[in-house]
Amino acid sequence: MDCNHVFDFKVKRLIVVVALLSAFLSIRSSAYAQTDSLAAVAGNEVPSTEVHAEGAGHGAPGGEEKFEPTKVIVEHIADSHMWHMWGETSIPLPVIVYTANGGLDLFSSAHFHHGKEDYKGAVNTYRLVEDKVKVVGADGKIDEAASASLIDISITKNVAAMFVSVVVILLVFISAAGAYKRRTGKGPRGIQSIVEPFIVFVRDDIARPNIGHKYAKFMPYLLTIFFFIWINNMLGLIPIFPGGANVTGNIALTLVLSVATLIIVNLNGNKHYWKHIFFPDVPFWLWPLMVVVEVVGVISKPFALMIRLFANITAGHIIVLSLISLIFIFKTMAIAPVSIAFVLFMDVLELLVAFLQAFIFTLLTALFIGMAVDEHH
């Protein structure tokens, strides 16, 4: 696997170094967040717009509840059937559940009243337990068997945020395409000037050097994942509605993207690629070992993509929330300026990471495609 050209340019090398550094920082910080939560002492919740803006202020208004940073952070990082806005205000989202015994049920999550009430749907009665939809049996207790068979395809917060980003992406790029049609043969202007450098960047610095002359076929996919990841990353950094959801830090989404890459790479693999996997250039007695290694390699490459994106974005969200949580852990406003300063720094870093992760995901996808379609072996 020849990855040298990834490090061809100083800029790229720098980017890689910064990426590794930020990944390292993020991982460390998430570890700290965990220990912090363990060490956290009981404390009153100080009202702060900052926390509400981060969508993390789920503390009870009574002020006597124990503040648990882990709970707050995981609540934000994880998915939800509500889109929390501020204080007690949330946007209810549609719940769509399928159970083996009866079929599909569709209702608003407002019926749960934040998990305080059950909802009797057309098929079953449902209850929200720790933001999970469970089936309630006739005896008023949770029916574990039915709950296990329940398939929840609700429009959750992450799904809704993803739809928002899809709409944003479609609006931006279809209007840009309109501008290109209107101004044929002229220089870029307005929205074109914004999107064109990135499109050309994906083409000239990601697709062309890694895939070679067959790059044109893969451009739509590469551009789509690049902008999909990037715009979702950026929307995730906005603390208020419609941003703030941890869309690209969700393992299900990164799983889908990496499986898409896996499929595209392997569907386009030529005979050299398959020969390299099943008949590698090693002594025959090494074949059983090498074939296993190569097949694992096929899976592990997109798997690494999945973990990398998920971990980076999640870690970024965790560190920002951990810094905000410091205010509540120390129970003083005095720490707020320090927290805010660090959050500002992290947000700027996350802005870089948002681009970087989109870039790395796209670059590695292009690299894998390039290895699959390469003719000279």
Added chain:
Amino acid sequence: MELVTPSIGIIFWTVIAFVFLLILLRIFAWKPILEAIREREQSIDDALNQAELAKVEMSRLTAQNEELMKSARAERDLILKEAKTLKDNIVNEAKTQAHNEGVKLIEKARIEIDNQKKAALAELKDQVSTLSIEIAERVLRGQLSDKAKQQDLVANLLKEVELN
């Protein structure tokens, strides 16, 4: 563990949203945008190539002009030289001719003068002779009226004849 457990709902909707996005963008965004960028780059390339060609053509033309100028200058010099020679010739010829003409005129004039002189002399002689004859006649007439004087005259004439 919940964080690293992919939920089926998000997978389901992500697949739908992503495929939808991919197809729509492919048809309505990437195709026209990439096509437009490619066309623009092509036209810029063409323009640059043409500029390069024009530059070569221009330098060729300049060289040609230079050549033309040079030959024109040479031709001009030649023409000037020829003209000068011609002028010199003409002037020389004119001079020669004028000189010849002058000489001829002078000659003519001299001949004329000579002729006139001769004529004048002849006339003068004529007149002198007539006059002298008349004078001689008168003198003779006067002399001949006196015998002595006639004799003297004859004697003198004879003397003169002898002297001659």
